[in-house]
Amino acid sequence: MQVPAIWFTAVAAVLALSACGAPSTTASTASSPSSAASGSPAAASTDACPTQLTPAQTEGPYFKPGSPPRTSLIESGMTGTRLLLSGRVLTLACAPVAGVTLDFWQADAGGNYDNSGYRLRGHQSTDAAGRYSLETIVPGEYPGRTEHIHVKVSAPGKAVL
Numbered sequence: 001m002q003v004p005a006i007w008f009t010a011v012a013a014v015l016a017l018s019a020c021g022a023p024s025t026t027a028s029t030a031s032s033p034s035s036a037a038s039g040s041p042a043a044a045s046t047d048a049c050p051t052q053l054t055p056a057q058t059e060g061p062y063f064k065p066g067s068p069p070r071t072s073l074i075e076s077g078m079t080g081t082r083l084l085l086s087g088r089v090l091t092l093a094c095a096p097v098a099g100v101t102l103d104f105w106q107a108d109a110g111g112n113y114d115n116s117g118y119r120l121r122g123h124q125s126t127d128a129a130g131r132y133s134l135e136t137i138v139p140g141e142y143p144g145r146t147e148h149i150h151v152k153v154s155a156p157g158k159a160v161l
Contacts, residue, residue, distance in 0.1 A: 049094035062113040063152065067103055070122030072135040080109030080137030085149065088130040096130030103152040104134055111140035 074082070089097045103123040107113050114120060120139075126132050139147050154160040 049090065049092070051092075053092070062115060063103075063105060063150065064115070064118070064121060067105065067118050067121040067123050069124060071124055071133060073104065073106070073120045073122055074135055074137060075119065078108070078137060080140075083136050083138050084133065085136060086131070086133040089126045089132070089153070090130055096126070096128070097155065098126055098128045098130060100126045100130070100153060100155045102126070102132050102134075103154075104136070104149060106136065106139040106149040107142055109137055109140045111142035 089100045089102075091097060101123055102125070105113070105121040108120055120136065122134075124132055124134065136149070139149060141147055152160055
């Protein structure tokens with residue numbers, strides 16, 4: 001099965017830590033699609049340090065608080081092209097930021113959100129090196145939107161982005 005030529009970045013988000021005297025922080029993402037048949041994600045990386053803060057954006061529709069901690073959103077019987085989304089949360093000086101919570105949610109391959117449960121929803125925290133990694137599927141389109149994954153980024157005591 002041929003891997004579709006879909007490359008996208010979830011959302012590059014910034015934690016506005018400078019307002020509290022801490023360095024500003026940015027989340028960088030690298031993602032790569034893979035074949036559901038092979039299950040082997042292609043590699044991609046973004047190694048450059050950020051040069052500016054990423055602006056805050058609207059939360060987006062269908063957010064549901066209380067998602068479970070997960071490193072994989074893939075469940076048994078789920079269809080779609082597998083995607084490994086990984087990156088680091090860094091300050092503008094390229095220092096890693098540990099303990100940042102990333103809350104992910106997305107549509108399924110058909111462009112539908114689960115509004116009653118937590119399918120294709122989950123959160124995780126960055127490690128000591130500021131890293132995160134999420135296994136999921138490429139989301140489907142729905143009217144008025146291209147394929148995308150939502151991410152809410154927050155650090156203790158800081159504004160949510």
